[in-house]
Amino acid sequence: MPEHHLSEEVLMAYAAGSLPEALSLVVASHATLCPSCRADVEAYEALGGSLIEDIDPAALPEATLSDIFARLDADEAGGASEPWGSTHTPARRDFENSSIPRPLRDYLDQDLAALAWRPVIRGVEEAEIKLAGAGVRTRLMRIKAGVAMPRHTHAGEEVTLVLEGGYSDAEGHFARGDVQIADPSVDHQPVADEGEACICLVVSDAPLKLTGPIGRLLNPFISY
């Protein structure tokens, strides 16, 4: 079980649907590996259900229901396709037994080993993941067993989720499923565990600070 989690506010924001896509990807992947955060997300979704019942209803045009039935009839007559909803569609990819959490797998064309890894520095490689959100960078990083990253601070803030292997820095040890949040004040030198390469999902907002939907207060990057 992971030991380094996401905060309650971030889990709530994910359930409420107010995190940007890159951070939702981190939350969904972490929650795949962390039963307690998953249960929390489900609880916050139940809160959403309760709140939506309490909302003051807004009247709909009279014809809405018959319009819906007409659309359903048209679908059934024409062989229903499923144009909506990207979630929980059957996995297209052929690496179904992968240890990669499904939410992340859905963004990849192939298994981790086959990705277009690009060398960054000796012993460290990265592979970009394309998703929505200007100014946010999402990538996978692979650090060779036993390699120490150069000591660094961050231009912006950064969220890291460990997928394979592990690493240590001054804040502790991070293994599969653990999340670390680093802001520009964090000055660290992670060292990958011996024995196997460490693969992480990393979301960083450098050089831009995240604004908009996520906001300063909710911003998981900001430690205080």
Added chain:
Amino acid sequence: MAVRREAALFLGFTQGGPARVSAVPVRSNGKADPAYLAALLKSVGHDRDRAAFAELFQYFGPRVKAYLMRQGANEAQAEELVQESMIMVWRRAESFDVSKSGASTWIFTIARNKRIDALRREKRPEFDPEDPALVPAAADAADTMVEAGQQSARLSVAIKSLSKEQADLVRMAYFEDKAHGMIAEETTLPLGTVKSRLRLALGHLRKALVEEQ
């Protein structure tokens, strides 16, 4: 349920016409009986029951519209998204599992995802209970969530017991796609105060859902 059968017959012959739909009975707390809603959704999933669907629509449609408008949709957008959400409810109803979530929770997640898709034009990464990579909960977990059917009632009570300020913050966090920094500006409270209030509120609500063992 006899009434609903009658409505089913009626609706069966009036596609396109005005629908006479029996209304979901609402309790004194302003909410429907969760077991009743779950039964409706189950009828939709298992029996393709249009009368049950119509009842769900009458109850949730206007609430989903209000939700979408508070998230910044204009009226026409919100109405279109209500239709799409309800069509999704129809199509996915078979996958509804009352042991996992309440009907209102399930419909909330559909409306939420529709909003993210349509208003933000983003994908919604979600964990998949069938994912082989999923780490299951330990059988002896220290505390477990109360049953889905109980959550709604417990949450209603818990929300009512929050201070007005706390309840407003929680609602804003769910209904207004806005930064908490902006919430702070709007409520003219210092950021730290907003955050600590929200934390307290969340802790309080969470207690309503967890059964300590």
